[in-house]
Each structure stands twice: as C-alpha cells, then as structure tokens.
Amino acid sequence: MTVWILVTAALGAALSWLSCRFLVLPLLRRRGVMDRPSERSSHEVPVVRGGGLAVLSGFLPAAVLGMLGYGLASGEYGLRSLVTFDAPGFSVLAMGIAFGFIGLVDDLDSLSASTRLLAQVGVGIIFAAGVMLLLGVGFFAGAVIAVSVVYVVNAVNFMDGLNTLITGWTLVCALWFTLLGALTGSGSIAIAAVALALAAAAFLPFNTNPAQAFLGDVGSYAIGGATVALAWMSWAFGMPVVAVLAPFVVPAYDVLRTLIVRMYLGENIFQAHKSHLYQRMHQAGLSHETVARIHAGAALVCILASVPAVLTQGWAGELVAVSIWLLVLVFYSYGPRFVKEHRAKEHGSSSNNAGGRA
Structure with a gap:
C-alpha cells in the first residue's frame, strides 16, 4: 500500500501543478472568470476564480489510477469497483465530482442560493443513502449524515476567504485521513486522501499572497464534499468518532459561532460579511498566510489530540481529545483580541521610543 500511496501523491501533485500553470489559469483568464473585490473580500484586485479545477485535475486522475493500480495489485478490488463504488475511496471521488460540478456551475453562472442548497441537499441524501446501505443504519442516522454533508461543504466554502487557508487545511486534513485509511487497511481511502492532499499542496504556490488564483466554489465545494466523505468512510471502517471529527473542529466552530453571533445581533445572515474569527485576525493585522498557519496549526493540534483515542479505542482517549x-x-x-492587544503594545512601544529619541 505504501508504494501506491507515494506514487499517487507524486502524480496528484504533478498533475495539479501542471494543469494550473498551463491549462486552468490561462483558460479562466481568457474566459474572464475573475473574483472581483466586494465587501466580504480580503483582496483588492481581481483574481482568477475557479483554480480549484486544478486541484480536481490532480486529485481525480491520480486517485483513480492509484486506486485501480493498488486494487488490481493487491486483489482487494477490481475494475468493476470503478462503476459500482465497492471500494470506499470511489465514493470520495464521487462526492468530489458532484460538489465540484455544483461549484463550477456557480462560478460560471452564479446559481441562486435556493438552487445551490437544493443541489447540495440532493447529493447529501444520495450519499447518506449509500452509507445507510453500507452500515445498515436507520433513517435518523441517514438524516445526520445528509445534514453533516451540507454543513461541512458550506463551512469549507465560508472559510475560504483568505489565501492558503483552506488549501493548507486540506493538506493537513487529507494527510490525516491518509493515515487513518492505512491504519484501517483500506487502501482506497488512503489513496484517495493522499491524492487530495498533494493536489491541494501543489496549488499552494498559486494561492499564496499575492494570489494568482482562488479555489472558487468549484474548489471549496469539491474539497468539502471529498473530506466529509473521507470522514464518514473512515468512521464506517472502524475509526472512533473523535478521530474523524478532529480536522473539522476549528472550521465548524468558526462558522457556527459566527452564525450564532450574527443572529444574536439581529444581522442578516445571508448578507456578505467579514465577521469570522479568521477574518477578524486578518483585520487585526495578521497576513493571509499567518492566519492560515494558525488555522492549520489549530486543526493539527485537534488531530493530534485524537491520537490516544485511535490507539486505545476507549472513552478515556476520547475525553482527552474533547x-x-x-x-x-x-x-x-481569543485570537483577534490577542492580535489587537499585541499590535497596540507594539505601537505604544514604537511611539515611546520615537519620543525618547526626539
């Protein structure tokens, strides 16, 4: 399995970088698919929107080739699995494709909020039905799965407001699911996850400030769909709940907290805003990349906190994680407040030094 994971990683990174450099960016520029600055934006000039196509261009073919190669070599599954989705990794690809398509249509033609939501719910229900058949769980569990799909996809989209934030988070998140897939012995989960991780990593140079491209809805929706599928498949194959929830703790909290605060203040929750904690840290003076590193670091700490639960499979490990x-x-x-206070101290120190010299 290790050899196929490494081969898939290299292929995903190469295809993503090459397609972004020589195909996706030139094509989107010619089509005029640009993200114009708005009240919610953290950029000041138009930037190519839809760079997530490059991530998909690395993720999908690398994962398909890697999974088929591994399946045929190991005898775990065969060509039939590409159509029947017998291998769990193929359901991850299906979710990436389905939500990526919804996002691409939105990037090119701006779907209404109701149409987007209806499409997301439809895909979520289909995925939930598949998991219900796989595990034999009831309709309540199916409803939880469908709601989680819609929530995660939109949370990832809402968090995609600063350069490298979601791209970097995807790298951390997908590498974790690569490890979980390997630990459960599911080669297709591990291979699908590492393909996503390295495809996202290859997009990072194009997404670093000043960004040449943004993921767009095609990228954030596809990443949300693929990662939530990785989580449910990992859980279905025996990983504890805290292990599969760990990468989502920080982004899910940021989105939920912001929603609750805005509702409490009587704001229109459907109106563009810059109220997320990560946005407030940027407004307080941190660069895009610094906020992205803080976010990825927080997600990594949450992941590492779940390791005892993975190793012991007991409630004590889960309690430690939570x-x-x-x-x-x-x-x-406390991040935004800490940054403001630190900046104020620095400003006060600079003013005192300047006064002393005068």
Missing part, C-alpha cells in the same frame, strides 16, 4: 479541543477553541476565539 478536553484539548475545548482549550484550542478558547485560544482560537
């Missing part, structure tokens, strides 16, 4: 998550969220919530 306790650390709460601490991470407290520090993350």
